[in-house]
Amino acid sequence: MLSLAFAAWCAVAPLPPPLPWNGKSRELIAKPDSRWITVAEKTGFHATSTYEQTVVWLKQLALAAPEVRLVSLGRSPEGRDILMVIVSRDRLFTPETLQRAARPTLFVQAGIHAGEIDGKDAGLMFLRELTVGGRWRSLLDKANFMFVPIFNVDGHERASQYGRINQRGPDVVGWRTNAQNLNLNRDYTKLDTDEMRAMVAALDRWRPDLYMDIHVSDGSDYQYDVTFGWNAGVHSPRSTRWLEGTLAPALRSALHAMGHIPGPLIPEDPVNGLTMVTLPPRFSNAYGDLRHIPSMLVETHSLKPYEQRVLGTLVLLQSTLQTLGLEGVALKRAAMYDTESRPDPVPIDWRVPPASANIEMMDYLAVESRTSPSTISGSTRTEYLGQPVTRPLAVYRQNEVSLSIPRTKAYWIPPAWGSIADRLKMHGGSVERISEARDVAVDMYRLDNPKFEAEPFEGHTRVATTPRIEHRTERFPAGSYRVSTEQPLGDLVTVLLEPASSDSFLQWGFFHPIFQRTEYSEAYVTEPMAEQMLAADPALKSEFDRRLATDEAFRASAEQRLDFFYSRTPFADPRWRLYPIARER
Numbered sequence: 108m109l110s111l112a113f114a115a116w117c118a119v120a121p122l123p124p125p126l127p128w129n130g131k132s133r134e135l136i137a138k139p140d141s142r143w144i145t146v147a148e149k150t151g152f153h154a155t156s157t158y159e160q161t162v163v164w165l166k167q168l169a170l171a172a173p174e175v176r177l178v179s180l181g182r183s184p185e186g187r188d189i190l191m192v193i194v195s196r197d198r199l200f201t202p203e204t205l206q207r208a209a210r211p212t213l214f215v216q217a218g219i220h221a222g223e224i225d226g227k228d229a230g231l232m233f234l235r236e237l238t239v240g241g242r243w244r245s246l247l248d249k250a251n252f253m254f255v256p257i258f259n260v261d262g263h264e265r266a267s268q269y270g271r272i273n274q275r276g277p278d279v280v281g282w283r284t285n286a287q288n289l290n291l292n293r294d295y296t297k298l299d300t301d302e303m304r305a306m307v308a309a310l311d312r313w314r315p316d317l318y319m320d321i322h323v324s325d326g327s328d329y330q331y332d333v334t335f336g337w338n339a340g341v342h343s344p345r346s347t348r349w350l351e352g353t354l355a356p357a358l359r360s361a362l363h364a365m366g367h368i369p370g371p372l373i374p375e376d377p378v379n380g381l382t383m384v385t386l387p388p389r390f391s392n393a394y395g396d397l398r399h400i401p402s403m404l405v406e407t408h409s410l411k412p413y414e415q416r417v418l419g420t421l422v423l424l425q426s427t428l429q430t431l432g433l434e435g436v437a438l439k440r441a442a443m444y445d446t447e448s449r450p451d452p453v454p455i456d457w458r459v460p461p462a463s464a465n466i467e468m469m470d471y472l473a474v475e476s477r478t479s480p481s482t483i484s485g486s487t488r489t490e491y492l493g494q495p496v497t498r499p500l501a502v503y504r505q506n507e508v509s510l511s512i513p514r515t516k517a518y519w520i521p522p523a524w525g526s527i528a529d530r531l532k533m534h535g536g537s538v539e540r541i542s543e544a545r546d547v548a549v550d551m552y553r554l555d556n557p558k559f560e561a562e563p564f565e566g567h568t569r570v571a572t573t574p575r576i577e578h579r580t581e582r583f584p585a586g587s588y589r590v591s592t593e594q595p596l597g598d599l600v601t602v603l604l605e606p607a608s609s610d611s612f613l614q615w616g617f618f619h620p621i622f623q624r625t626e627y628s629e630a631y632v633t634e635p636m637a638e639q640m641l642a643a644d645p646a647l648k649s650e651f652d653r654r655l656a657t658d659e660a661f662r663a664s665a666e667q668r669l670d671f672f673y674s675r676t677p678f679a680d681p682r683w684r685l686y687p688i689a690r691e692r
């Protein structure tokens with residue numbers, strides 16, 4: 108039981124003071140007697156609708172508006188439908204018809220982190236104004252809209268006042284992770300969860316022209332209320348140019364006009380400069396970029412009141428759909444170009460370029476703070492004072508390729524690792540199954556120095572290795588898989604299968620059995636064998652003597668000394684630490 112003192116002091120999080128705000132976007136709130144008012148509006152943005160309330164509201168809307176259709180993308184572990192709303196003037200409600208439509212389609216996803224639920228409430232208001240409300244009905248003349256109001260449905264129903272300690276409302280919110288305590292926004296590549304399998308299947312089937320994932324930030328205090336962006340280093344350069352050059356200016360001016368303060372994504376407290384990061388594809392917008400669906404990440408600012416955040420998100424949705432309707436042809440063309448290009452080598456990691464003479468600067472809209480020594484942490488304490496201040500800040504873009512891999516024609520997967528082929532298929536990749544055994548000239552990786560992480564991460568023990576190439580002719584039995592990289596998802600296939608990539612199945616720990624040694628030699632066998640080997644091979648003897656002389660740990664370890672010989676016999680497992688997926692030569 109909680110003590111009274113605990114309850115009194117800790118039930119409300121002492122957030123820094125809010126900045127005053129009275130944006131023009133307040134005009135967009137429904138009148139109290141509106142039939143289509145949302146729970147958030149009705150409660151003065153204190154509450155957000157439950158899953159049940161949301162479903163009921165959407166079903167009523169679909170009855171009242173023939174251009175609205177509800178579909179289920181799949182079920183959560185606790186059995187809830189993950190609902191998607193489709194809004195199409197011409198009632199194109201199937202993937203086939205919507206993909207062929209001349210009008211571009213915006214796909215918005217809310218509540219991947221269920222406590223960060225601004226996108227749901229903004230999206231419901233937006234649906235109203237596209238349809239029965241009528242304010243923005245004309246947007247549907249030029250674009251279609253798909254919307255998942257609550258992606259992490261089980262997390263959304265794990266609701267309490269204590270879901271988001273750093274966030275200013277709503278009063279009761281859901282939880283970040285799903286019912287298995289897995290973070291859906293780390294699952295785009297490995298596809299462990301039912302929810303993400305449903306989402307990735309939807310992206311593959313419906314192929315939206317623009318994908319938006321809406322969150323709420325944590326981190327430092329600043330003036331921006333709506334921040335948005337995309338990766339600095341990219342797999343889809345043409346469409347990213349459209350996002351940067353066409354979409355971003357339109358969104359910034361729409362948000363300014365309605366009294367909001369748009370800003371770039373702020374990943375940490377930018378004291379010494381702002382780094383525009385390149386996220387790995389386990390994250391939504393990075394995954395979209397990798398499979399050539401133009402994608403953006405939205406983070407409203409957690410310390411802004413809920414009303415301000417929802418209205419800012421609503422303005423952002425309106426402006427995005429409008430811009431897509433007006434300029435979507437260029438984006439479709441750019442995405443097509445990105446999808447058809449076959450970069451060689453394939454970039455898999457990025458860094459900030461070494462310091463250049465011209466440092467890019469920005470006026471950062473900060474909030475005044477003071478620091479003092481802390482008796483609590485023993486370090487420094489920061490207090491935000493609620494006063495806006497503008498600071499010049501250096502900007503660093505993580506957009507220089509630091510690691511890339513030569514593009515192979517195809518990967519070969521033996522049938523024993525069919526589960527990996529299955530996951531590639533879940534992404535929508537084409538995988539060919541071989542009906543007869545084949546000898547293939549390949550490059551394979553020997554994975555030296557595996558380092559396993561000490562703590563589990565997202566249900567996995569991650570591992571990093573030093574891959575070393577071996578040229579081999581390898582026999583692939585009937586039932587093996589050949590995965591060509593000459594396909595729209597070729598870059599994704601490469602990133603998932605190359606062990607050097609941080610989001611590879613290997614690094615996520617799907618191949619741990621190959622690191623086990625499963626056969627061994629008794630010392631009474633190795634000893635006489637070693638004597639024979641030393642007598643027959645003077646070079647081996649001098650290598651052994653040199654190790655004894657120079658490597659103290661080796662000299663002290665009976666195990667290592669015996670293994671020196673055993674590992675050189677044909678009895679030692681030649682496939683130990685051999686990554687079973689091969690690159691066709």
Ligand SMILES: [Zn+2]
Nearest residue numbers: 220223322323
């Ligand atoms: Zn989030």
